[in-house]
Amino acid sequence: MSNTQHVRIKDISAALAGQAVEVRGWLRNKPGGKGRYFLWLRDGSGEIQAVAEQSELSESVWADCERIGLESSIIATGTVRQHPKNPDECELLLTDIRVLQEVTDYPIGKKAHGVEFLMKNRHLWLRGAKQSAILRIRSEVQQAFADFFHRRGFYRVDTPIFTPNACEGTTTLFEVDYHGDTVFLAQSGQLYNEADIGALGQVYCFGPVFRAEKSKTRRHLLEFWMLEMEAAYYDHQDNMRFQEEMLAFTVRRVLNNCRADLKILGRDPAKLEPALVTPYPKLRYGECIEIVNDWRAGQLAQAREVGLDEARELLMSGKSVNIRDESFEDKSEQKQRISAFRWGDDFGAPDETAIGASHDRPVFVTNFPVEIKGFYFKDELNDDGTERIDPVFARLQANEPKLVVPGATGHTILGSDLIGSEGAGELIGGSQREDDLKRLEAKIRHHNLPPEFLEWYVDLRRYGNVPHAGFGLGLERTVAWLGGGSDNPLHLRETIAFPRMLHQYEP
């Protein structure tokens, strides 16, 4: 059998009909018996059915077919032919088999297992049809990103993991003893990318980032992968255009190259197609306040079984009201306090769902209040260089002051969050960066950041300062949106091979 052509399952098509091929992989399942087995073979690239007919096989090959159990490793030879029921698919008529390892006690069966058992056996659970399909989509997404950046003339850089300072506060940092000094595991490569563009103009990095989330929920990954772009001579608008074009390109690649995987996941490709069309909708932060409050009133009305008007009145009273939201997996999260969303509040996950639900494709939320964003966001100014007051803020302050967080200025930044459709939440956060030296220094003081650690960063505004912008994309959330969305929502822990969560660092 060693003379037969070895083919990967994904490459078996009608073009090979009538030919003998060799498949090297594992047995996924074995329905049949009484003279005929349907051997479901998988090799990592896909799955194919090999029909084993007792009448066509030698006694020893048939005996092998009878004895092998799930996840036995086998090399099978067969003749390619059209699948009798699914003319788009092929199957094999088995001619020979070599059993490398007979397995009869594979621990993951067809019965439903609890999450704890599956996570403990993640090294085996990965082989499941759904889990491996997710990982193939993840791989395609990564290659699509790399290709998009390469075609646009961007250079890949690798930003450091060990960092002396934190750009967004220190409460969720992992510390490392670095030969007697304390350093932190990076939560972003952005500041370094801003230096890298001085050398390379347009760059991206892709690597792990770390957040020591203390939340008891199992929704957060403590280690996840982030794609970060930075480009010299890009403004806020260029930045959003790049993001939407990159995402449309990636969606196209997944639709073209991962059809079989989407099918395994029960993911309807039609729901991703709107994201192929750019530009994506853009909503200013101020415009979202009403959307979020409408949605919160709806939630409250449902929970309290009251009319929408009454719920709205309750919401606007300025107090917070308890409701129960059973969509959360963890009981501890189901008890929710709900109150009116005010200018100056930051969006929570349900708010992002509400905003995302208003469109069939990802939507940008732009121009957030300066108070809720990091020190490096560029201020939105009037043409004369004075600080702009957002008109929604002005209207709220005049007419509905309860809907304004005390102390809010109405000043906004030139940045955006890209919210995925179907409740996917924030996929990308980006902005033009503050390139006014004095404003940047003032913000560093205002945020109480240690200026000595940022001296090098401020240098970038002193020597060859240029307008520039960039963004960060969370890979796991993007994969969850692409592979699951609202059809069969994926848990973040399924979107990476070996997730790291609170109390979960094995295997």
Place this chain on the structure above:
Amino acid sequence: MSNTQHVRIKDISAALAGQAVEVRGWLRNKPGGKGRYFLWLRDGSGEIQAVAEQSELSESVWADCERIGLESSIIATGTVRQHPKNPDECELLLTDIRVLQEVTDYPIGKKAHGVEFLMKNRHLWLRGAKQSAILRIRSEVQQAFADFFHRRGFYRVDTPIFTPNACEGTTTLFEVDYHGDTVFLAQSGQLYNEADIGALGQVYCFGPVFRAEKSKTRRHLLEFWMLEMEAAYYDHQDNMRFQEEMLAFTVRRVLNNCRADLKILGRDPAKLEPALVTPYPKLRYGECIEIVNDWRAGQLAQAREVGLDEARELLMSGKSVNIRDESFEDKSEQKQRISAFRWGDDFGAPDETAIGASHDRPVFVTNFPVEIKGFYFKDELNDDGTERIDPVFARLQANEPKLVVPGATGHTILGSDLIGSEGAGELIGGSQREDDLKRLEAKIRHHNLPPEFLEWYVDLRRYGNVPHAGFGLGLERTVAWLGGGSDNPLHLRETIAFPRMLHQYEP
């Protein structure tokens, strides 16, 4: 000037001759004066000369040309024309300029700076012609790897950084407090990749790895990037074939796409061309003993100013001899002890240089003694399944027992190191993995590894065990070889944007 076409410098070619283009970047240098400046413009993608003729420019534009210093950020417009002296290159005839920031006090000048100063100002040093050329090569290498794996149908996976166990000892591990538990920063993704192939067949990962090197030398990076491949149904030979084909593909890409950068680095492309031809030479470990001892004798003869025969006799006496090797940057390393290389010794960096010097392309050293390799290497066996005794070992033990490390068995493994040419050292380490359950368990015991942490790894041999192989490639060393080699050797710290070394974690 905003109507003029913005072009990146790398895309300016003779095809654009006579056209007006806009370049957005920085001023690298400004030779000239008295009616004419040569503005050396860079934009991260490359460098071009813009000729500013006072007679052709408005007074204000000329004044701008006069006042701007190095690293000023400027948008320049000009007409493309052939460079008068280098017909392969283009230059611009400047027509307009917009100065975004005038810089007159850029801290890095044309005079030579010390390493300490440059490292402290790495965020600016990066912009240097040489440093940015290295980073462009690094980026091309990464994209070439990704493309090669994608074309071969490999899937990219991301292996975890937080790991509970160490696969190669614990002396150089960084520890992290993980909400009360101790975890370690990964030094390899291999064990996880071995699980991933059960799901995906053929995989690679690419990410940072960490070694808490306590060496006082400045040669080691504590954080570096590793490419790791793993494939089901691959044996030792398949593994080496994949490595050499991948490297040849990558060298081709660098030669095609990074000509300008190689030129900046003074790297002779002709020295890389032999690496385009596969297969690469292969030497068994046993065959290298003589090569290394010849080289050591030569070193000794030179240091002691004695003849080669006398040096060889001294070397084979069984004692170690002091010499001074001034090729080491750090004085503390220059004092070397030299003795005969014995069966069972591991190669040091100079030995690898000696082995690499014997060929004009990378060379595989294969079949190391089992004693000096990790627990997961597959044993080399006779056809009947008994342990093979290496013939070189047998000969040495019989005739020159001083050249055998006490206790060495003569047993070997199915693995290889790929040694770069021109003193590049080990670029890749790879092997077929031990897939015999009993042998693997014995090795885990023999290496005193905590079996409870490896239970999941051993599971992979219990359920659907297959022959498999893989390797790990150090990105920084590979970039140093490609971009520097023996022409203008690159320091590892130059091959990554923000290197992390002992006492070096800023900026």
